[in-house]
Amino acid sequence: MDSERFQKQIAFSMECDKMKTIYRNTLLADGSRRETDAEHSWHIALMATLLQEYAPQGISCDHTVQLCLAHDLVEIYAGDTFAYDTEGYKSKTVREAAAADKLFAILPQDQCKSYRALWDEFETCKTPDAVFANCCDRFQPVLNNMATDGHTWKLNHVHRGQVEARLHLIQENMPELWPVCTDMLDTAVSSGWLTE
Amino acid sequence: MDSERFQKQIAFSMECDKMKTIYRNTLLADGSRRETDAEHSWHIALMATLLQEYAPQGISCDHTVQLCLAHDLVEIYAGDTFAYDTEGYKSKTVREAAAADKLFAILPQDQCKSYRALWDEFETCKTPDAVFANCCDRFQPVLNNMATDGHTWKLNHVHRGQVEARLHLIQENMPELWPVCTDMLDTAVSSGWLTE
Ligand SMILES: [Ca+2]
Numbered sequence: 001m002d003s004e005r006f007q008k009q010i011a012f013s014m015e016c017d018k019m020k021t022i023y024r025n026t027l028l029a030d031g032s033r034r035e036t037d038a039e040h041s042w043h044i045a046l047m048a049t050l051l052q053e054y055a056p057q058g059i060s061c062d063h064t065v066q067l068c069l070a071h072d073l074v075e076i077y078a079g080d081t082f083a084y085d086t087e088g089y090k091s092k093t094v095r096e097a098a099a100a101d102k103l104f105a106i107l108p109q110d111q112c113k114s115y116r117a118l119w120d121e122f123e124t125c126k127t128p129d130a131v132f133a134n135c136c137d138r139f140q141p142v143l144n145n146m147a148t149d150g151h152t153w154k155l156n157h158v159h160r161g162q163v164e165a166r167l168h169l170i171q172e173n174m175p176e177l178w179p180v181c182t183d184m185l186d187t188a189v190s191s192g193w194l195t196e
Numbered sequence: 197m198d199s200e201r202f203q204k205q206i207a208f209s210m211e212c213d214k215m216k217t218i219y220r221n222t223l224l225a226d227g228s229r230r231e232t233d234a235e236h237s238w239h240i241a242l243m244a245t246l247l248q249e250y251a252p253q254g255i256s257c258d259h260t261v262q263l264c265l266a267h268d269l270v271e272i273y274a275g276d277t278f279a280y281d282t283e284g285y286k287s288k289t290v291r292e293a294a295a296a297d298k299l300f301a302i303l304p305q306d307q308c309k310s311y312r313a314l315w316d317e318f319e320t321c322k323t324p325d326a327v328f329a330n331c332c333d334r335f336q337p338v339l340n341n342m343a344t345d346g347h348t349w350k351l352n353h354v355h356r357g358q359v360e361a362r363l364h365l366i367q368e369n370m371p372e373l374w375p376v377c378t379d380m381l382d383t384a385v386s387s388g389w390l391t392e
Contacts, residue, residue, distance in 0.1 A: 001250070001372040009246050014339060016242060017225035020235045029213035039216045042238035046212060046265055050205055050307070054197070062258035069242055069261070111246070143210060176197040 005108045012106045018076045025082045025156070026140075029147040037072045037080065044068045044136040055132045056173045067133035070115060071122040074099040083141070083166055084158050096123075125169075135170045139177065142167070146184050150193020160185055160194045201304045208302040214272045221278045221352070222336075225343040233268045233276060240264045240332040251328045252369045263329035266311060267318040270295040279337070279362055280354050292319075321365075331366045335373065338363070342380050346389020356381055356390045 019038035026035050035043075045068035052061045072080075077099035081088040100119055104112045121130045142163070145153055153163070163185060171178045188194040215234035222231050231239075241264040248257045268276070273295035277284040296315055300308045317326045338359070341349055349359070359381060367374045384390040 006250075006372075006376070010339065013239075013243055013246060013336075014225055014343060017239065017340070017343075019238070020224050020231055021226060021228065028216045029210055030217060032217065035216055036232075036235060038238045039232060039234040042215070042234045042241070042265065043209075043213065045238070045241065045261075047209055049262065049265070050209060054202075062261070065241075065258070065261055065265075066245065069238065069245070140209075143206065144213070147210065147213075176202075180202070 008106060008108050009111070012103075012111075015076065015103065015106055016073065019073065022072075022075050022080055024080050024141075025152040026144045027148045027151045029144055031148045031151065035144070037075050040140065041069055041072055044071075044133070044140050047136045047140060048133060051136070052132075054174050054176050055135075056128045059128045059132045064129045064132050064136075067118055067122045067129055068136060070118040071133060071137065073103060073115070074119060077102055082152075082156065083138075084156055084162050131169065131173050135174050135177075138166055139170060139181075142181065142184060145193070146188065150188050150191065153188065153194050154192075158194055160189055160196060163188075163194060204302060204304050205307070208299075208307075211272065211299065211302055212269065215269065218268075218271050218276055220276050220337075221348040222340045223344045223347045225340055227344045227347065231340070233271050236336065237265055237268055240267075240329070240336050243332045243336060244329060247332070248328075250370050250372045251331075252324045255324045255328045260325045260328045260332075263314055263318045263325055264332060266314040267329060267333065269299060269311070270315060273298055278348075278352065279334075280352055280358050327365065327369050331370050331373075334362055335366060335377075338377065338380060341389070342384065346384050346387065349384065349390050350388075354390055356385055356392060359384075359390060 019041065020036050022037040023034040024037060024040055026040070027033065028035050045065045048064045048068050049061055052059070074096045078095040081092045100116060104116045107115060121127055122133055125131055125134050141152070145151060167181050170181060185194065189196055215237065216232050218233040219230040220233060220236055222236070223229065224231050241261045244260045244264050245257055248255070270292045274291040277288045296312060300312045303311060317323055318329055321327055321330050337348070341347060363377050366377060381390065385392055
């Protein structure tokens with residue numbers, strides 16, 4: 001064993017433990033607290049496997065799972081940017097690229113490249129796997145919002161059109177899920193969880 | 197889309213959200229609180245990818261990741277059994293098998309079978325992938341214990357021999373990691389985190 005290499009891998013794994021301290025806006029389905037990035041990443045990796053039959057053509061479920069597991073790692077330094085935070089989104093790209101440089105540099109060079117490639121692929125969202133992973137990333141918080149009376153939508157005065165814009169990726173790439181999405185949004189509007 | 201099938205898949209995914217409410221004995225590396233099963237599952241799935249070069253021969257990293265993601269799902273109903281809880285371990289098999297029956301029955305039949313197979317494979321621990329996943333499951337809490345001055349070891353008056361017995365799987369199947377493990381246990385004993 002190359003012990004310097006191993007020490008870098010362990011240092012990276014321990015740094016990744018901080019994903020358990022980054023809280024998202026989304027509540028757990030039972031409403032008891034906000035979910036962490038580690039929990040969210042686990043959940044969408046599970047969903048990518050569970051819902052693969054609705055995925056875009058030509059996906060690799062295994063590679064999508066890798067994208068899901070790694071997609072939010074940069075938030076260890078950049079923090080979570082709420083999906084409907086217009087100001088935060090302006091600086092998101094720059095903040096997250098700097099975070100990626102810092103975080104993946106902990107790894108041995110070959111793994112630094114492969115983790116960076118996973119994150120770039122997810123962010124660029126051009127491959128079928130990245131599209132599928134991004135769809136899961138957008139679908140899961142909708143389900144948790146529906147389970148918690150629209151908690152984060154109400155808190156942030158979110159409009160239906162904003163959610164629809166974010167779910168457009170699902171409409172285009174996982175069309176079977178779209179009627180389910182519009183049904184949920186209808187319920188959310190009629191319940192006063194989303195504004196029209 | 198078969199809407200009944202999809203509803204079962206979503207019901208399962210929402211039930212799995214409860215993995216975020218099952219707290220393990222292990223603390224986060226920063227010591228701030230206990231980690232959840234969802235966080236732990238995410239972490240060991242990440243570690244299986246990161247440390248695959250030390251894995252037993254013939255493993256599939258992708259399948260090991262699936263085992264890691266699913267290995268603790270039964271704890272939604274059975275709860276987490278602490279690794280050194282002798283009493284709890286006596287009833288663990290029965291409790292967890294009942295939980296598996298209940299949880300995976302939420303899924304459509306084909307997926308019920310495939311998730312049950314993942315869990316059975318992990319528990320039986322006979323395939324290279326299951327061995328590797330179990331090694332990750334045992335290695336991660338050691339690292340977090342080392343990061344938190346042996347928190348769960350001290351709290352439960354754990355002996356070095358108990359940890360060694362649990363890490364025997366690593367000694368046998370990921371021998372390159374064994375010197376690292378014994379170094380950590382030496383430190384833990386000399387620091388008073390583990391009894392001799
Ligand atoms: Ca367990």
